[in-house]
Amino acid sequence: MKKLLLLLVNLLLFTGFMNAQGIIRGKVTDDNGEPVVGATLVLKSSPTTGTITDFDGNFTFKIPDNTAQVIVISYISFQKQEIPVQVSNGQVLIKNIVLKSATQDIGEVEIVAKVSRERDGYMEKMKMNSASSVDYISTETIKKTGDSYVVAAVARVSGVSTTSNGFITVRGIGDRYVKTTLNGSMIPTLDPFTNNFRLDLFPTSLIDNVSLLKTARPDIPGDWAGAYINVLTKDYPDQLSVNVETSFGYNTNSTFKDVLTSQKSSTDWLGYDNSFRDIDHDAYIPVIAAPTQYQQMVALGLGNYFSALGVTSSWLPGSDAGETYFKLGLVQLGLLGPALFNDFTAVAAAKDEFISGQYSNQAYTQINTPGVASSKNLPNNWNTSYAKAPIDFSQSFSIGNQIELFGKPLGFIGGFRYGNSFRYDDKSVSNRAYVDVNGNSGVEIAAVQRLQLNRTDGVHWQIWLIN
Numbered sequence: 001m002k003k004l005l006l007l008l009v010n011l012l013l014f015t016g017f018m019n020a021q022g023i024i025r026g027k028v029t030d031d032n033g034e035p036v037v038g039a040t041l042v043l044k045s046s047p048t049t050g051t052i053t054d055f056d057g058n059f060t061f062k063i064p065d066n067t068a069q070v071i072v073i074s075y076i077s078f079q080k081q082e083i084p085v086q087v088s089n090g091q092v093l094i095k096n097i098v099l100k101s102a103t104q105d106i107g108e109v110e111i112v113a114k115v116s117r118e119r120d121g122y123m124e125k126m127k128m129n130s131a132s133s134v135d136y137i138s139t140e141t142i143k144k145t146g147d148s149y150v151v152a153a154v155a156r157v158s159g160v161s162t163t164s165n166g167f168i169t170v171r172g173i174g175d176r177y178v179k180t181t182l183n184g185s186m187i188p189t190l191d192p193f194t195n196n197f198r199l200d201l202f203p204t205s206l207i208d209n210v211s212l213l214k215t216a217r218p219d220i221p222g223d224w225a226g227a228y229i230n231v232l233t234k235d236y237p238d239q240l241s242v243n244v245e246t247s248f249g250y251n252t253n254s255t256f257k258d259v260l261t262s263q264k265s266s267t268d269w270l271g272y273d274n275s276f277r278d279i280d281h282d283a284y285i286p287v288i289a290a291p292t293q294y295q296q297m298v299a300l301g302l303g304n305y306f307s308a309l310g311v312t313s314s315w316l317p318g319s320d321a322g323e324t325y326f327k328l329g330l331v332q333l334g335l336l337g338p339a340l341f342n343d344f345t346a347v348a349a350a351k352d353e354f355i356s357g358q359y360s361n362q363a364y365t366q367i368n369t370p371g372v373a374s375s376k377n378l379p380n381n382w383n384t385s386y387a388k389a390p391i392d393f394s395q396s397f398s399i400g401n402q403i404e405l406f407g408k409p410l411g412f413i414g415g416f417r418y419g420n421s422f423r424y425d426d427k428s429v430s431n432r433a434y435v436d437v438n439g440n441s442g443v444e445i446a447a448v449q450r451l452q453l454n455r456t457d458g459v460h461w462q463i464w465l466i467n
Contacts, residue, residue: 022063022087026095028053028073036075036099044070044082063087078102117208117232132215135159142204146247149394149417150231151199154210160227167196170212173226180229186221195224199231203417205243205398208232236411237400249392253424261387269420279378287371293317296363297329305332330354392421 028039035057042050043063053059063069068086078099087093116122118139127134135157147153155162159171170178180187180197187197199210213220213228220228265276288295292314297306306312306325315322330336330350340346354360400413 022066022089023092024061024063024071024085024087024095025092026059026097028057028059028075028097028099030078030099031101036078039073039075039078039099041071041073044072047072073097073099075099114235118234123209123211126211132213132217135212135214136209138209139204139207142207147204149200149419150202150204150207150210153204154199154212154229157212159214160212167198168229170214170227177224177226178229179221179224179227180231182231183233184230199229200419202231203396203398203415205245205396205417206233206413206415208234234400234413236402236413238402240401241399241413243396243398245394245396247394249394249421251389251392251422251424254389254422255391257389258386259389259422261385263385283374285370285374287368287375291364291367293322293326293329295367296360299363299366300329300333300359302329302332305329326351333359335359389422390420394419394421 028036028041030036035055036053037055037057039053039057039059040050041052041059041061042048049064051059051061061071063085066086066088068084071083071085072080073083074080079102081097081099083095083097085093085095120138120140123136123138127136137153137157141156142153145153145156147156151162151168154160154168160168162168163174167174168178175194175196178196180195180199189195189197209232211230211232213230216222263276265274267274291299294306294311294314297303306329309325309328311325315325317326327336327341327347327350330347331338331341333354335353336346336350394417396415396417398413398415400411402409402411404410
């Protein structure tokens with residue numbers, strides 16, 4: 001009996017609790033009417049009491065009592081909503097909820113990157129996009145080949161050959177038919193008959209790539225026929241960058257063998273002379289190999305005579321005035337009698353005696369005495385100099401950085417290259433001009449296998465200001 005009474009009391013309490021609950025049903029959607037799957041609904045007073053929406057956005061939320069409550073609805077990327085509700089015992093409340101999208105203003109993100117123009121991939125893409133015929137050599141390739149200057153690297157391009165003095169020819173065409181530019185800007189040349197430029201002046205450490213255009217294009221100049229070459233230099237680095245390259249070369253025809261050379265100063269290896277070859281040109285008096293008739297007459301003591309006549313400079317031989325002055329000089333020297341002044345035969349004999357006799361030689365010696373004395377001050381050493389050719393050598397150094405100057409960034413990149421190499425020429429000759437004791441001149445030619453020195457020195461700096 002007691003057990004039956006206890007069961008009846010529990011049943012009544014449970015029925016009362018169930019009657020105290022209310023139910024809220026509905027659907028959660030977004031601004032476009034689409035169901036929001038997985039939205040969370042909780043009581044603000046009891047965050048552990050709640051439910052979530054199903055795949056259709058529907059929900060059923062049981063409220064534990066009939067007091068006023070606040071339901072908090074939230075979902076990722078939507079604004080959180082709070083809805084006050086109050087349900088009676090056993091009541092079912094239909095409540096559809098629309099969530100609004102949550103927008104947040106974030107700061108602007110800027111991504112800055114530089115294209116790597118020194119790689120083959122960049123050049124290959126440029127070649128594919130070009131409507132004209134383009135060849136190239138990039139820094140990536142130059143690093144693989146080990147070339148220390150641009151002309152040696154460009155020579156590896158198909159159809160390009162180089163000369164010993166650093167110029168190039170494209171498909172057999174050179175000189176004025178090849179146009180060279182630096183970063184698209186024309187490079188002036190010292191030779192008015194050529195547009196070609198010595199590419200061995202550029203160290204490869206300052207180069208991104210070299211492109212060779214072989215067909216015309218409307219966006220470039222048209223004053224070339226062989227090739228249009230553009231040398232593209234490196235851009236300034238974002239941080240300190242130092243590059244050092246050293247290369248050596250051995251030539252079986254020249255290295256460690258005797259080569260023709262000359263007397264050198266201690267600074268010749270730097271590309272300039274330390275006054276070793278200096279001559280005082282003001283003090284030097286040259287020898288006059290063919291004195292004029294006036295100079296000869298003055299040397300023979302007739303300077304005052306001709307000055308009295310108003311003659312103070314050389315006359316034109318063969319002219320009427322020149323012929324008269326010369327005959328007057330012959331009269332003063334006693335070679336021509338005054339009465340025979342216009343006698344053709346007597347004048348011819350006097351001239352012949354003047355030229356072949358002692359007068360001409362005496363005048364020549366008198367005129368060139370200072371010149372001979374000045375020439376004797378020069379060293380009388382006419383021997384050919386030889387030296388052992390060292391190993392070919394090239395050294396390059398480049399540095400770049402970006403610094404702050406007066407509150408603005410300053411980017412710079414600079415490079416230095418020194419090279420020393422020898423080349424063999426088996427078809428060259430050694431020529432020597434001479435004048436013997438009788439006054440006869442000529443050229444002595446001796447065929448030799450000459451080794452010609454080819455040295456290139458240079459310092460290259462480039463600076464860019466960044467706004």
